[in-house]
Amino acid sequence: MGNWHTHVFTSTYTADVSGVCSALYELGGMTVLHDPSGCNSTYTTHDEPRWYDSDSLMFISGLDEMTAVLGDDSVIIRDVVRAAKDLKPRFITLCGASIPHIIAFDYRGVARLIEKETGIPVLPVATDGLKSYVSGAGLAMKEWIRRFAERKAEKIPGRINLLGVTPVDFSRQENADAMKKVFTDAGYSVRVFAMGETFENLQEAYQAECNVVVSSAGRNPAQYMYKTGKIPFVEGVPCGEQMAERILQAVKTGTNQYVCDDYDPEGKILVIGEEIFAKSLASVLKGKPLYPDIDEGLDEDLLLQEMEKAEMIIADPLFRYGRRGNAVFIPFPHEGYSGRLFRKDIPVFAGKEFDIERYIREKK
Amino acid sequence: MKEWQLIKDTAYEYNADIGLSYSSPARGVWNIVHIGTLVPESHQIFVCPTSCLRGVVLTTAEMGAMDQMSTITVGEDNILEGNMEEELHEGTRKILDSLPVKPRMVMIFTSCIHHFLAVNYQRVYRLLRQEYPDIDFVDCYMDPIMRRTAPPDPTLRRQIYRVIGKADHDPSAVNFIGNEFTMTENCDLWLHLQQNNITVRDITACDTYDEFLRTAEGSVNFTFHNAAAKAGRDMELRLQQKWIAMRPSYDYDVIDADMRSASEAAGIPAPSKQEITENRKKTEEAVKKALAVIGDTPVSVDHTAVDRPLEFALFLLEHGFQVESVYIDVFTEDKNIFERLQAEKPDLKICPSLNWNIRRAERGHEGKILAVGQKAAYFNDTDYFVNIIESEDMYGYAGIRRMMERMIRACEKPQNMRDLIQIKGWGCQC
Known part of the structure; x- marks a missing residue:
């Protein structure tokens, strides 16, 4: 096994801070990244397809050396209060990268102070810039649910939530719509966390009889809602008819279900991507999933070994760099890995209509 | 408001x-990756947490230059174990031993977190220089937390010239320093130097690393942007190359004054009154x-x-x-x-x-x-x-x-x- 830190040839998955922004983008809040610079432009350039056409409030605090050395939290409090009083967001989210982490920035305390001064709810999401977007999006969704969802709401039969739906994993609204259609066609009413959905609709989260976790970012909120509302969850992406049917059957059980197959360690089709997506696609193809760890990403040595052993690789086109072996490479772009670079080539892969065999034939 | x-x-x-x-969607301004990639036959290594790496990696990917950069991700384990130096050393060695072609120059970018954890990266660079004597290692910085006093862009424009050593100065050659674009016929100074048979070297026009190293031979360094001033000053102090900052002015008198200073430094006649009159008229x-x-x-x-x-x-x-x-x-x-x-x-x-x-x-x-x-x-x-x-x-x-x-x-x-x-x-x- 190699050293996971070093990547000679390959890219990196996007970070927790981008996950926070992406998850809460459409809900009328204001997200503040506590960081010197860069995280905001990285997110809005590479990870956020909605940026140009909307006016969602995503800002960076511009933390500088003296403020960090002195631990002067009054700067960010003053700046956030000033902006919030003018822009009047529905809520404020506070997250940050590595410097706040190492100076032990008190997210919860600062959030309380800002909330007290503005009267606007503030969500502290203690990211550290060291983990993948999965962590950030999950923490943000969980925190939003904890604060805003009506926990005592009565269950509505046939209501489900799709958890973990962000452009980082699904890119296009069409993917969110196609997933939703799988369930509405089966008679369910659906709430989607959080693309194409309203704040008020999502407040009804606890009305659901089941949570469908369609990306690993949805796990944290699903486990939280299971703990606090006894709502069972099912993991899987409805990428094609087979997976859609499996998920629909699992939802009916009323228990926690993992619908993806145990993979064959000797499988010759390697699917690289977000965990639940990779497992779902690998289940259909009898292949082997390879997915990044939240803390360590993908170990490049392991990645290259697996790619060398495979006969076919389904992965983001950026994985072509450094590839060894003669495997057929099927490009399957993933916003969370290559950002906007291949955005126009990201297919509508959710829904019963998606046929991975046909996709492979077309891309070979 | x-x-x-x-x-x-x-x-x-x-x-x-x-x-x-x-952050507006206007993305044309160059970042440190673009500037670093100007150095021919070079390789960039970014040593940062994931959130910082993302932007530079995808900048590189969008340039189609992934073969010119590698990364060492800073993790929680590095912070807790205090092994940043070892990680940097081992990671760089692994990268250099894995690359199909050895670069001539390696720019290692450390980040904000290294400052705060007082990482002794200069020691690591000393070791690397001993282990890879054919490679020039340059300490570079992606540390926007220092942007009030030492922003990354001008610092990098200085650092990439740190590999330039002392040499005999050629009176018939000068350098344009710290540019992003090659200046030719839309630049008065380039035109004037050409007329007087002075060779202009500019990193933006270099195809090989050896060509870049010939910057050492220039008798004068000209800068055209504020962001290049650190480089000009540093080279004047280190290499005794005269530095002339050409002010990017729209005032005709300022342009004429700077052209006179530039000509004097290059040892050539200043533009004549007739040339100036003609230029103003046109x-x-x-x-x-x-x-x-x-x-x-x-x-x-x-x-x-x-x-x-x-x-x-x-x-x-x-x-x-x-x-x-x-x-x-x-x-x-x-x-x-x-x-x-x-x-x-x-x-x-x-x-x-x-x-x-x-x-x-x-x-x-x-x-x-x-x-x-x-x-x-x-x-x-x-x-x-x-x-x-x-x-x-x-x-x-x-x-x-x-x-x-x-x-x-x-x-x-x-x-x-x-x-x-x-x-x-x-x-x-x-």
Whole structure:
């Protein structure tokens, strides 16, 4: 096994801070990244397809050396209060990268102070810039649910939530719509966390009889809602008819279900991507999933070994760099890995209509 | 809070680079990856947490230059175990031993977190220099937390020249230092040096590392941008190469004065009175031609397009153009330029480009507007725009004439602003 830190040839998955922004983008809040610079432009350039056409409030605090050395939290409090009083967001989210982490920035305390001064709810999401977007999006969704969802709401039969739906994993609204259609066609009413959905609709989260976790970012909120509302969850992406049917059957059980197959360690089709997506696609193809760890990403040595052993690789086109072996490479772009670079080539892969065999034939 | 203010109500100490910052979709300004990639046969290693790596890796991927960069991710384990130096050392060795072709120069970018954890990276570089004597290692910094005192961009423009050693200076050769674009016929100084058979070396025009190293032979270093000043000063101190900062001015007298200083330093005659007269005449004609086309169409300028946006706005106003707004976050130009602009056009709008209050500004403009720069184009929502950053290759009279041509073209022919401004590192052909 190699050293996971070093990547000679390959890219990196996007970070927790981008996950926070992406998850809460459409809900009328204001997200503040506590960081010197860069995280905001990285997110809005590479990870956020909605940026140009909307006016969602995503800002960076511009933390500088003296403020960090002195631990002067009054700067960010003053700046956030000033902006919030003018822009009047529905809520404020506070997250940050590595410097706040190492100076032990008190997210919860600062959030309380800002909330007290503005009267606007503030969500502290203690990211550290060291983990993948999965962590950030999950923490943000969980925190939003904890604060805003009506926990005592009565269950509505046939209501489900799709958890973990962000452009980082699904890119296009069409993917969110196609997933939703799988369930509405089966008679369910659906709430989607959080693309194409309203704040008020999502407040009804606890009305659901089941949570469908369609990306690993949805796990944290699903486990939280299971703990606090006894709502069972099912993991899987409805990428094609087979997976859609499996998920629909699992939802009916009323228990926690993992619908993806145990993979064959000797499988010759390697699917690289977000965990639940990779497992779902690998289940259909009898292949082997390879997915990044939240803390360590993908170990490049392991990645290259697996790619060398495979006969076919389904992965983001950026994985072509450094590839060894003669495997057929099927490009399957993933916003969370290559950002906007291949955005126009990201297919509508959710829904019963998606046929991975046909996709492979077309891309070979 | 109002998104803009009139210059008559604005203090010279204006600074919109405080408080929460917004990131507009205009991406043309180069970042450190673009600048670093100018060095031929080099390799960049970024050592940072995931959140910092993402931007530089995808910048590189979008340039199609993934074979020129590698990464070492800083993890929680490094923070807890205090093994940043070992990680940096081992990671760099692994990268160098894995690359199919050994680079001539390796730029290692450490980040904000290394400062705060007091990492002794210079020791690691010393070891690496012993282990790989054929490779030049350069300490570089992606540390925006230092942006108030040592911003990453000018620091990198200095660092990439740190590999240049002492050499005998050739009186028939000079260097252009710290440029992003190759300056040729749109630059008065290049034209004048050519006329006098002086060789100009410029990193932007180097195809090989050896060619780049010949920068050492230049007798004078010329810089054209504020961001290059650190490099010019450093090389003057270290290598005793004379440094002349050419002011990116639109004032004819300033241009003439700087050309005289440059000529003296290069040991050649200054432009003659006749040349200056001819140059001024041609430039005034070019300006009149542009005014005839642009007429009363309002003009908006931003600070990413030209080094001196206030002076440029003043130049345009004094020549009859209807400059309406300037997008700028902090005034760095002389106070007298600011005061003259206040007197010339008291209702000139001064707009921030990154302060939080611009996020919900109503983008657009009633009627046609000509923008000079990507941010001005974006905020005015106009397809009529001059798509340049950092004055591109323009300097002096020739530069002004070129700018007039580009303004005419931009006014006559709309472009796809939405797509063009979102391209990262505009004009970077690495």
